[in-house]
Amino acid sequence: MPIGAFLLRRLGLGLVSILGVSVLVFLFLHLIPGDPVDHLAGGEATAEQRTKLAECMALDRPMPEQFVRFLGSIVDGTLGHQCPDPRGKPTVMARIAEVYPHTVYLALSGMAVAVVLALPLGILAAIRRGTWVDALASVTSLSGIAIPMMLLGPLLLLWFFVELGWLPGPTELGPSAMILPAIAVGTHLMAMLARMTRSSMVEVLGEDFLRTARAKGLPEGTVIFKHALRNALLPVITIAGLQFGSMLSGAIITEKAFARPGIGLLLLDSIAERNYPVVQGCVLVIAVSYVLVNILVDLAYGLADPRIRRA
């Protein structure tokens, strides 16, 4: 399949997914029992205030019209308005845009932590297969898989902020305040990638072309890094990319644990305030980011490995 058609097909599928996601998100928040006006207006609201609120949220309109309005707010890029005072408050998009970069940095830093730690760990374990290095690496990755992020985040804070005072604590921003959250987000992926790197590396190390490379008398370093690693890393990098979504979910938990601004914390706060337009917008933006990243990864993989394109 030529690259253009490949891209078109993936984009088409992605668009279908995003449309499906919008339908789902809309349905969740509109078909569920309970009146959103109740939550938003509170107990003491007068009938007039309630009517105004319902009007502002277009809840007095028939369901299909509400859905079309919702789609319209996606198309015009506002993602909807916050009631009861739509003019006086920022659009949903503006609120998300304000915090979203923090989440992207966090996810990227988590990803960086995962890849930077996982590769050496996996490679070492594969080269020193069956030794204590290998055993240590597998214990490390199993612990990383098992430890819940909700425990790891607070524990990191407890040690490095409360006990040792080395690193900044919750609510702070800035480069050094990123270290602990990045570790919290990245550890699980690090563990998974280390295991994958090891098995991928072990597989490649047994291949004929490596025997040939050694037989030619190439130094071991060249064999490992130029010949083996290149081939072993392709699947690992793909999985890493596809796991960007899990970084986003992880960011929700981590932002809560570290009280860091971000789309996760905005989502949770909006849920607590019953601010449905913002909840809807956050879920949509996270889902769309996820779909787009997956398309990009597929594309990058397709470019890197021509065999995929033909499949």
Add this chain to the structure above:
Amino acid sequence: MTPRLSMSAWVGAAMLAVFVFLGLFGPLLAPYPVGVAAVDQAPQFLAPSWSHWLGTDENGVDALSQLLHGARSALVLSAIVVTTCAILGVTIGVMAGYFRGVVDELVMRVVDILMAFPGILLNIAIVATVARPGLGLVVAALIANGWVGYARVARGQVLSLRERDYVQAARATGASDARIMSRHVVPNLMAPIMVQMTFAFGGVILVEASLSFLGLSPQTDHTWGAMLDQGRNLMFKPGYGHYIVAPGLAIAWVVLAANLLGDGLRDRLDPRQRGKG
């Protein structure tokens, strides 16, 4: 000869057995009562001691007893969710793979859409729709996307199984679709499904605890997630770290057990997959 289960798989199985035992009998073994009746039966925030191994919480309730009751909640929750998801997913996946055509297209699109949500986001979106979610809603939220993985595996298996000679033979002898599916197809795809169920066992507990931690799961039931959330509010006081470590390690125990056993079962089933992460 089929390879035997690895040592680490046995360790995982033993760890899981401990969890199941505590889930079944934990509430009976608990040294003190929990719940409303237990409030203020002991001083609050007692440090761990011989009479209260993990101390007491802000209501003077014994923390170890809560942990044991939490094992029951965790076991019930994961058993319900994993079984329902597996039954639902296998049924849907087998239908899609067996009948192909429109059914298959439809199912796969729904699967695509559900997979377009990063893991926990869909659970959050569902739970967020209700002001005070009960455990029932949490279960529903976990099932909403939990079946997808089973459906994909089942469908993939059916696509190859339906072309096998014995299935063709059954069809030639006039067996109905229902009979072929239930007698010849489903039993042969249960092995990978079992592996997936094993992994899911830990995953369900982890997601429930995440929801609790995010304040989106009922805090009244004695779940590990609720304890974790309580502990988080206390952890910055010196000497209070165990309130978050104990439930956290309990969750880690089950997740680790499920992963060890799941890896072992998968290796035994398909040696080519050995060691893959």
